[in-house]
Structure formats: structure tokens, C-alpha cells
Amino acid sequence: xxxxxxxxxxxxxxxxxxxxxxDFVKQAESAxxxxxxxxxxxxxxxxxxxxxxxxxxxxxxxxxxxxxxxxSVCAPGQRYHPAIVAQAIATLADMFPGxxxxxxxxxxxxxxxxxxxKWPGKQERNDRLKSSFEVIRKLLKGETVTEHKTIxxxxxxLYTLPETQPQLFGAAVTxxxxxxxxxxxxxxxxxxxxxxxxxxxxxxxxxxxxxxxxIYLKVQLSYAATEEEALSGAYDQWxxxxxxxxxxxxxxxxxxxxxxxxxxxxEDLKNMVNISSDPxxxxxxxxxxxxxGFDKIFLHNVNRGQQFFISEFGEKVLxxxx
Numbered sequence: 001x002x003x004x005x006x007x008x009x010x011x012x013x014x015x016x017x018x019x020x021x022x023d024f025v026k027q028a029e030s031a032x033x034x035x036x037x038x039x040x041x042x043x044x045x046x047x048x049x050x051x052x053x054x055x056x057x058x059x060x061x062x063x064x065x066x067x068x069x070x071x072s073v074c075a076p077g078q079r080y081h082p083a084i085v086a087q088a089i090a091t092l093a094d095m096f097p098g099x100x101x102x103x104x105x106x107x108x109x110x111x112x113x114x115x116x117x118k119w120p121g122k123q124e125r126n127d128r129l130k131s132s133f134e135v136i137r138k139l140l141k142g143e144t145v146t147e148h149k150t151i152x153x154x155x156x157x158l159y160t161l162p163e164t165q166p167q168l169f170g171a172a173v174t175x176x177x178x179x180x181x182x183x184x185x186x187x188x189x190x191x192x193x194x195x196x197x198x199x200x201x202x203x204x205x206x207x208x209x210x211x212x213x214x215i216y217l218k219v220q221l222s223y224a225a226t227e228e229e230a231l232s233g234a235y236d237q238w239x240x241x242x243x244x245x246x247x248x249x250x251x252x253x254x255x256x257x258x259x260x261x262x263x264x265x266x267e268d269l270k271n272m273v274n275i276s277s278d279p280x281x282x283x284x285x286x287x288x289x290x291x292x293g294f295d296k297i298f299l300h301n302v303n304r305g306q307q308f309f310i311s312e313f314g315e316k317v318l319x320x321x322x
Contacts, residue, residue, distance in 0.1 A: 005290045007321055008035035009310065010218055010300035011062070014044035015237060018053035022062050024306050029066045031314025032322075036062070037071045037189075037218060037298040042079060042111040045240045045248075045257050056088045060095065069099045071216070073171050073189070075107025076132035077125075078117060083156045085132070086139035093162030103189045103216075104133055105171030109252040119250065124150075126180065133168060133184065140165060169216065173245045175204035183209025187295075189216040193272070198292055214295040221274040222303045223282060223312065230275050233303025235266040241302075242272040273302060279316040286321060 009028035011021045025036050040055040055072050063070050076082040085102075092100045106125040113119050120128065131150040138145050144157040170185035172178040175197075178188055182205045190201050202215060220241075222234035240257040241248070242264060251257055269275060274285045289297055301309040 005286075005294045005297045005321075006034040007286070007318060008037055008068075008296055008298040009033040010298040011036055011038040012049075012300060012302075013039050013053045013055055013058070014041045014049045014051055015302075015304070016306070017051055018058040018061075021053070021058065022065055024310065025062050025066055025068070027307065027310045029068050031310050032318040033068070033299075033310075033314075035069045035071070035296055035298070036066070037216075037296075038062075038073075040072055040074050040111075042114055043254055045110070045254065046237070046261075047254060047258070048236055056092075059092055059100070063092070063096045063099060069101070070096075071101045071103060071169070071189075073103045073105060075105050075112060075129075076136065077128040077151060078107065078112040079115060081153075082132035082135040082151055083139060083145070083153055086136040087158060089136065089166055090140060090158050090160055090162055093164070093166040094160055097162065098164055101167040101169060101187075103169040103171040104129060104136075104185075106177075106249075108249050110254065110257070113252050119252065122246075122249075126177070130181075130184070133170075137168060167214075169214075172201065172205070175200045178202075178210075179204035179208035181208070181210075182206065182213075185210070185213070187214035187216065189218065192217060192219040192274070192289065195288055195292070198289070202292060215293065216296045216298065217289055217292075217294045218298045218300055219274065219286070219289065220272060220300050220302055221282060221285070222269075222276075223279075223301055223309050224277055224303060224305055225308070227275075227277050229305075230277050230303065231266050231269070233305060234269050234273050234275050235264075237304060238269060238273060238302040239264045239266075242269055279312065282313075283317055283320055286317070290321075 041052045076085045109119040167186040169187040170181035178201045222230045224230040240261040
């Protein structure tokens with residue numbers, strides 16, 4: 001199989017404590033993973049997941065403990081003021097030159113509504129994301145920014161700037177969002193689903209101005225010693241996450257996700273998560289994603305057996321992708 005993608009490990013802050021995640025990324029580097037991506041939550045999606053460490057604090061420690069490139073997802077504009085996001089990006093990029101990129105998205109109510117502000121509709125969230133992106137870009141270039149539009153900024157200027165501009169990716173699930181952001185982001189990250197749906201997202205991004213820009217994929221999978229463990233582990237941890245994306249965006253409490261997913265059956269997860277105890281089956285799935293031209297593919301084992309997954313993939317999957 002021809003390797004056309006770097007294979008990374010996804011560190012899930014909603015599922016594990018920050019101290020444990022550092023051990024996982026160190027193990028992932030030793031096993032042969034080539035990059036790290038991580039989530040950024042204030043709340044998990046379920047009580048079973050049960051964690052929500054502060055991503056920007058964790059990144060400094062995790063990047064010091066490893067030598068891999070890192071990326072994280074962030075929703076600027078409500079929970080985070082974009083000037084603070086720009087400061088965090090600049091700080092990480094100064095300490096770890098060339099190793100950090102960030103993916104900016106419109107966010108989810110369960111995380112963003114903690115400040116008591118109303119949750120906007122999708123169009124307003126998109127406008128806010130674009131404005132936040134522009135503020136962050138200007139600040140990282142050393143400009144003094146004053147703006148009173150969707151985002152309010154007054155005389156903001158970063159005095160610690162990275163020598164190399166970090167890449168600002170866009171995070172998109174739908175082809176509409178991917179096409180909309182193609183011209184102004186540095187790259188795209190999306191999540192796994194059917195080959196046809198992913199191709200539509202990629203094509204829309206490239207047609208919208210993203211031709212030649214890098215594209216990343218986060219793959220949701222569940223690997224365990226047996227098929228039964230792989231399925232039950234995915235169901236325990238990820239059943240709340242297979243709801244439609246518009247519903248995932250708008251629910252405001254962890255308990256709302258539990259209620260909305262009360263009718264999800266274990267078999268339903270197979271439409272959204274690659275579930276198998278067979279390494280070859282996972283190799284085949286990854287090969288299908290590689291054929292679409294992704295530059296990096298981040299593997300997110302959604303069950304709790306991370307050390308087993310990292311060790312097994314380091315031995316039985318990663319060597320066959322290089």
C-alpha cells in the first residue's frame with residue numbers, strides 16, 4: 001500500500017485526564033504515530049466520557065514531552081475571545097517553531113454557552129468564525145487590531161510573535177461549510193464518513209478556493225481484542241456522538257445528549273465509527289481514506305483501551321502504511 005498520508009494519533013480531552021493523555025501521546029510517538037491532534041472541550045458529550053481538560057495548558061506540556069507536530073480544534077468568538085486565541089497560538093508557535101497548527105470551527109453550544117450568552121444560529125456563527133479568523137490572522141502578523149463588528153477588539157497587538165506563521169485550518173463537517181471556507185483558510189480538517197460524502201467535502205473545499213491546500217481527516221474507530229469489545233466500547237463512549245451534526249451543535253447540556261441518544265442502538269454506531277478487532281480491516285479503511293488524498297489522517301480510537309490500541313497499531317497497522 002503506497003503511503004500518501006501521515007498517520008497521527010487523536011488525543012481526546014473529553015475522555016481522559018490531561019495527565020493520562022500525556023502518557024498516551026508519548027506512547028504514540030514511540031509506536032510510530034507521526035503527529036498528534038486533540039479536541040478542546042469545556043464539557044464532555046456524556047457522563048461516561050467524564051473529562052474536559054484545558055487544551056492550551058496541556059499543549060505546552062505535551063509538546064515539551066514529545067517531538068511530534070501538534071494540532072488542536074478551537075471555536076473562537078464566544079467562550080474564547082479571538083485575541084486570546086491568537087496569543088495562545090503565538091506562544092505555542094514561539095516555543096515549538098513549526099510544530100503547531102490550529103483548526104478553527106463554529107463550535108457547539110454545550111461548550112460555548114457557559115458564558116451566559118445566547119447560542120446564535122448557524123449563519124451568525126459562521127460570520128463570527130470568519131471575523132475571528134481575520135482578527136487572529138492580523139494579530140499573528142503583528143498588526144494592531146481595532147474592530148467593532150461581529151467581534152469587538154480594541155487596540156490589540158501581540159508583542160511575542162512566532163518567526164514562522166502557524167497554519168490556520170478550517171474545521172468543517174458539511175460540503176457547504178468546506179466550500180465556504182476554502183478561499184480563506186490554510187487547510188481543511190474534517191471527520192470520517194462514507195467515501196462519497198468525504199469526496200463531496202474535498203471537492204467543495206477545492207472548488208471554493210482550497211485547491212493545493214492541505215486536507216486532514218479525523219477517523220473515528222473502535223479497535224479491541226474482540227468484535228464484542230470493540231462494539232461495546234464504542235457504544236459506551238461514543239453513542240452520543242452519532243447524532244446529526246446540527247443537533248450536536250445545538251444541545252446545551254450533557255444530559256441533553258444522553259436523552260437525545262437514548263434510542264441509539266449499538267449497531268447504529270457502525271455507520272459513523274469503523275468498528276473491528278481485525279487490523280487488516282482497519283488497514284483497508286485507512287487505505288480508502290488515503291486514496292482521497294488526505295495529507296494527514298488522525299486515528300481516534302473512541303473506546304477506553306488506548307494503550308492496547310496504540311501498541312497494536314504500532315505493530316500491526318502503522319508499519320504497513322509506510
